[in-house]
Amino acid sequence: MRALGVAIVGAGYWGPNLARNFGGSADWDLRWVCDLDLDRASGIAARNPGTRVTASLDDVLDDDAVDAVAIATPPSTHGGIGLAAIDAGKHVLVEKPLAASVAEGEKLVRAAGRQDLVLMCDHTYCYTPAVQKIRELTNSGELGDIHYVDSVRINLGLVQHDVDVMWDLAPHDISILDFVLPEGVEPVSVAAHGADPIGAGVACVAYLTMPLSNGGIAHVHVNWLSPNKQRATIIGGSRRMLVWNDLDPAQRISMFDKGIELDDAAAGETRRQRLISYRVGDMIAPALPEYEALGAMVTELAGAIREKRASRTDGEAGLRVLRLLEAASASMAGGGILMPISRLA
Ligand SMILES: NC(=O)c1ccc[n+]([C@@H]2O[C@H](COP(=O)([O-])OP(=O)(O)OC[C@H]3O[C@@H](n4cnc5c(N)ncnc54)[C@H](O)[C@@H]3O)[C@@H](O)[C@H]2O)c1
Numbered sequence: 323m324r325a326l327g328v329a330i331v332g333a334g335y336w337g338p339n340l341a342r343n344f345g346g347s348a349d350w351d352l353r354w355v356c357d358l359d360l361d362r363a364s365g366i367a368a369r370n371p372g373t374r375v376t377a378s379l380d381d382v383l384d385d386d387a388v389d390a391v392a393i394a395t396p397p398s399t400h401g402g403i404g405l406a407a408i409d410a411g412k413h414v415l416v417e418k419p420l421a422a423s424v425a426e427g428e429k430l431v432r433a434a435g436r437q438d439l440v441l442m443c444d445h446t447y448c449y450t451p452a453v454q455k456i457r458e459l460t461n462s463g464e465l466g467d468i469h470y471v472d473s474v475r476i477n478l479g480l481v482q483h484d485v486d487v488m489w490d491l492a493p494h495d496i497s498i499l500d501f502v503l504p505e506g507v508e509p510v511s512v513a514a515h516g517a518d519p520i521g522a523g524v525a526c527v528a529y530l531t532m533p534l535s536n537g538g539i540a541h542v543h544v545n546w547l548s549p550n551k552q553r554a555t556i557i558g559g560s561r562r563m564l565v566w567n568d569l570d571p572a573q574r575i576s577m578f579d580k581g582i583e584l585d586d587a588a589a590g591e592t593r594r595q596r597l598i599s600y601r602v603g604d605m606i607a608p609a610l611p612e613y614e615a616l617g618a619m620v621t622e623l624a625g626a627i628r629e630k631r632a633s634r635t636d637g638e639a640g641l642r643v644l645r646l647l648e649a650a651s652a653s654m655a656g657g658g659i660l661m662p663i664s665r666l667a
Pocket of ligand 1: 331332333334335336337356357358359362377379393394395396397399417418419444445446490
């Protein structure tokens with residue numbers, strides 16, 4: 323099978339990771355690296371013999387051997403570069419978030435649909451062994467009904483210029499939530515609070531609270547101002563509870579047979595008497611395969627193009643994340659009021 327041609331646009335912090343994975347994949351021929359800063363582009367290309375560099379998007383789009391364009395530029399540029407690539411007949415991979423607004427994201431989804439092109443958003447975590455496993459556990463019923471999801475993504479982070487901490491980091495948590503919640507369970511609204519205590523011009527600390535359609539609740543804490551790095555999610559289910567600590571490679575996922583049950587049979591007695599029985603059973607740490615998420619992501623992109631199908635993290639998935647982010651921004655601007663999340667296309 324012929325390798326597909328790909329060009330990476332954006333060779334800053336994240337572009338080199340894409341280049342390493344496209345460059346190392348038998349599915350792909352990394353033809354171009356494009357960046358306004360040619361030194362950055364050259365730095366990547368030097369590691370991939372045969373890869374050309376340019377500062378001009380037109381060079382990339384004029385090359386008939388380029389099947390797909392992978393966009394790793396700042397979010398405010400995703401819409402423009404993505405539309406130009408789709409107009410030129412290229413499949414498109416866009417880094418998270420899909421675009422800077424729902425309206426821009428919808429334009430991308432519509433344009434790709436009209437031209438029968440694959441539009442995929444790099445929701446990287448959806449390709450990690452840990453998140454795959456969590457999806458299996460939530461969707462098989464192993465955890466029971468989902469009561470809550472609590473996600474923390476904090477560190478002393480790079481303060482961005484064109485997005486706040488919520489648009490920078492929470493796309494990870496929201497895309498994970500979108501991927502792992504069982505069919506029919508989804509956030510219905512969001513209340514978001516944020517602060518910019520250092521005067522950066524954008525919120526550097528944010529808290530999102532999302533009531534779920536099954537009566538449960540999800541919470542996301544993102545923070546660029548934390549002294550230490552934490553990447554942890556707790557999922558409380560009626561049968562099992564799960565802790566995912568992404569910074570513990572020896573035991574990323576721990577699943578606890580723990581729970582609290584109300585004794586209905588004792589109804590009628592005083593509340594204190596009938597309240598609670600505790601279940602404290604074993605903890606297991608599921609074995610996870612070891613592979614790099616971005617490797618699986620570039621393989622999925624090639625598969626979606628060859629098989630003419632939607633990818634696991636397609637434009638619609640990117641749009642669902644944008645709808646939540648936009649509602650969260652509106653909530654934050656309104657002092658934390660609860661905003662419904664629009665599901666309409
Ligand atoms: N999937 C992940 O886990 C992950 C992690 C980090 C960043 N990202 C995403 O990757 C994207 C890039 O983030 P970053 O941290 O690498 O940013 P960055 O600022 O480090 O790099 C962006 C690069 O794009 C170049 N650029 C800007 N406009 C351009 C244009 N019009 N044409 C060509 N080049 C252009 C800049 O010169 C720069 O080199 C963002 O969307 C970010 O959210 C994803």
